[in-house]
Amino acid sequence: MDRKWVTMGDVARAAGVGKITVSRALRTPSKVSADTLEKVQKAVVALGYVRDETAGALSSQRSRVVGALVSTLEQPVFASTIRGLEEGLSAGGLQLLLGSTRYQPEKEALMVSTLLGRRPDALVLTSSDHTEDTRRLLSGAGLPVIELWELPETPIHAAVGFSNRAAGHDMARHLIASGRRAPVFLRTDRASDTRADMREKGYLDALEGHAPRIHSLPPREDQGGPDYGAEGLAQVLQRWPDTDAVICVSDALAVGALCEARRRGIDVPGALAVTGFGDIDVAGAAALDLTTIRIDGAAIGREAARLTLAACDGEDIRGRRIDLGYQLIRRATG
Amino acid sequence: MDRKWVTMGDVARAAGVGKITVSRALRTPSKVSADTLEKVQKAVVALGYVRDETAGALSSQRSRVVGALVSTLEQPVFASTIRGLEEGLSAGGLQLLLGSTRYQPEKEALMVSTLLGRRPDALVLTSSDHTEDTRRLLSGAGLPVIELWELPETPIHAAVGFSNRAAGHDMARHLIASGRRAPVFLRTDRASDTRADMREKGYLDALEGHAPRIHSLPPREDQGGPDYGAEGLAQVLQRWPDTDAVICVSDALAVGALCEARRRGIDVPGALAVTGFGDIDVAGAAALDLTTIRIDGAAIGREAARLTLAACDGEDIRGRRIDLGYQLIRRATG
DNA sequence: GCGCCCTATGGTATCGATACCACCACTTGC
DNA sequence: GCAAGTGGTGGTATCGATACCATAGGGCGC
Incomplete structure (x- = not known):
């Protein structure tokens, strides 16, 4: 399985030039005469040379x-x-x-x-x-x-x-402005997901008198797919039966929550709004048609x-x- | 912005040992006495030393x-x-x-x-x-x-x-066995997607007398999201109005095809089966509940x-x- | 015609680690 | 008591490229 790598010295010998010239021919071709350049390029191809970038890194820093x-x-x-x-x-x-x-x-x-x-x-x-x-x-x-x-x-x-905070704020604001009275923020409770934290802060900023309702799902090994969102919605509805909007911290959760809501025969968006975050490609698909925050x-x-x-x-x-x-x-x- | 990196020599000097000993302490601690090891480790922490792996790579090959x-x-x-x-x-x-x-x-x-x-x-x-x-x-x-x-x-x-071929075969076989008469294989036409090619071959293997119907979507910049699948289904139905199953080469396409079918009021799976490939996490969500091939x-x-x-x-x-x-x-x- | 500069090239030291060999101080076996 | 081993340590060469300096040769201005 082992084979010696071709080195710059080999190329130099084959081309009949100094190895520093080979280095220049490859790195800064403009500093080498057309003639030499061609000789070097031929030798490179003939030997199948691939420069060792790690060695280059060491000397050039x-x-x-x-x-x-x-x-x-x-x-x-x-x-x-x-x-x-x-x-x-x-x-x-x-x-x-x-x-x-x-x-x-x-x-x-x-x-x-x-x-x-x-x-x-x-x-x-x-x-x-x-x-x-x-x-x-x-x-x-x-x-x-x-x-x-x-x-x-x-x-x-x-x-x-x-601004994750502004985005969280806008989404909550949008729901409240369209008449929602009891919006819940649904997230996973990872120890240090500052993006989720900031979205949550934005949600709180937007409440203006409405009671804050934050439901955190315990962190799990998988990163929180739709199944988790379904489970999350179930917990939310048990905790606050009068919930009329769920702001999910990610589209994956939102898809799960949405499907769970439909399974229970809840009218979306009539009785319950569900929103996501990210705008993953399936979010816009007709069967889901999820309201969300798009990030490029x-x-x-x-x-x-x-x-x-x-x-x-x-x-x-x-x-x-x-x-x-x-x-x-x-x-x-x- | 520039700063000199601490080298192994610096650590050696601080610890009062040779630099080769530092190398050993870090790479093969068992070959160094407990006493020296501790001195070296202290020096490493004190100086904030991080070994230069590129240099190591060069000398150790x-x-x-x-x-x-x-x-x-x-x-x-x-x-x-x-x-x-x-x-x-x-x-x-x-x-x-x-x-x-x-x-x-x-x-x-x-x-x-x-x-x-x-x-x-x-x-x-x-x-x-x-x-x-x-x-x-x-x-x-x-x-x-x-x-x-x-x-x-x-x-x-x-x-x-x-075996992508076997997987494509099994899916087609499954549909035919459950009574489908005119299954279509829907894919994107990338010049060299051998996995799609093999799934297609598997589909062909399984036909046993049914007419092969392969619809290829021209390659596009985005990798073929659900929108593309929706478009694909529209083209398929125009080309072969009696289609009763669409085997999509990926879940993303399948989600799009499925949503388009529902939008048109087509009974799925009664009048049309839709299947995917990959089992992405939203595929199993209640609103989609897609039949697919799961790959781990x-x-x-x-x-x-x-x-x-x-x-x-x-x-x-x-x-x-x-x-x-x-x-x-x-x-x-x- | 002389000196200057610019281009093209080569030699040598160097980057920071590890391989290899040498060495020392002990222990162990007989 | 001495040879043979063993575990711990250090010196030096080396990996393959580039930086830096030196040099040769030509063109050009005065």
Whole structure:
């Protein structure tokens, strides 16, 4: 299974030039004569040479790798973010080293340190809730850090996202304005899901005299699919039978809650409004037609890639907060 | 923004030992006395040292990185596969370098060569359709290659997946056995989606005299969400008005087709059966209750991680084909 | 015609870790 | 009591690329 890799020296010998010339021919072709360039390119093809980027990283102190951490890949919106990020970065010649934290700050701390071991040129974090350890590591590392999906007051360096609080507020406001009297906020109770926390805060902001009703489902291994939402609605109705709206913290929960409501013969949206968050692709399908908040995940990723490339280019990105907003999509369920 | 990284030499000086001892303390603690170990660990914490893995990779010729390519992350089943893979690998001390090919073999060729530049210890490919260039690169590179989601007759080295052909066959068989006379196979027409091709072959195998009806939707930028499935059903019904079953190549298409059928007032499953592929989490929700083929994406990832770790341990994995099967989930739509 | 600069190229040191070998201080066996 | 082992430690070369400096050769201005 083992084979020696072709090295730059091999290519140099084959092309009859010095190896530094090979390096230049590949990295900065403009600094090499057309003649030499061709010889080198021929030798590269003939030998099937692939440059060892790790060696290059060591000597140039630039790895051309960006570390990224997501809470989970299994929510399609995050997957879209990663796609946008990957596309943007690879266009700029950067590669993506990926990890997931599963909403656990301790896991994040571990992963950050693992990623730093690869000496990435930048770090992208899909979260803004970090342990003290993480913050210390990051501030000591001296590399650009970009936070996504939230807009903290004082980001570590820069952030790309939207206001979860405002979004939660708008949704609650919308329901109250259309006559709902007893809206419930349904969420999972993960220890550190700051996005859910902020949406909940927004919900509370919007109540204006209505009684706050927050129902938290205990965290589970799976990330909270529709089954969980169905269960959640059952609990909510038992706890507050007069509920007339359920604001779910995610579309997955909302789909479950909606189906459970229909199963029980509850009139949606007549007797009960159900709303989601994220606008996953099935949310708009006719059988569901869910009212929700649309987030453009891919755009967040693309914007993050733009910022990253700028930072790698030496630009100072500290303090930048890019708000990409959200959109309340009013459909049939509320 | 720049700061010098702490090196192993710094730690060695602080701990009053040689730097090779530091290396051993971190990599193989058992070979160092308890006393020295403690001194080193203290120095590591005090200085906030993070080992430079790229330098380590260069000298040990083992990068502890695994390159992975997926067709897309936006199908939840692939996201699950990546989660399974990542969990398995990180438990074994390996990191994941991720790229996506968007179902384009040329993009795959490019990404493989980019990944090889990082000198990964293994490669995981979510596809079995490779260009000649890719095959040459891979065979020359001399590293373990694991293909997922398909079971080619002769994998490059090893494969983990299931028979897409058998799954397509079983679904068609199931519908015909329950009395359907004119089943249609609905798919998107991507140039190189071999999984869809195999499912289609399976469908054809099962027809036994019934007329083959395959409707291909032209490829589009988005990966084919429910909207596309709705459009697809409309086209199918126009082309073959007597259609009594639609076998969709993915759940996303099926959800769209199902909703479109209901919108038109078609009796499902009475007049029309609709089936999907993948069993995404909303498929089972009451409002959809889709008949589909369940694939355990996470298990595929975990099994791939196991194989990868074995291969990195020196085991010869050539010729292994691990069949994880699938499950026909019969629900309300057929 | 001389000196200057600019382009193209090569040599050598270097990045930060690990492999390999050497060595020392003990213990163990006979 | 001495050779042979063993566990712990350090020195030095090395991995494969790039940075930095040096150099050769030509064109051009004065």
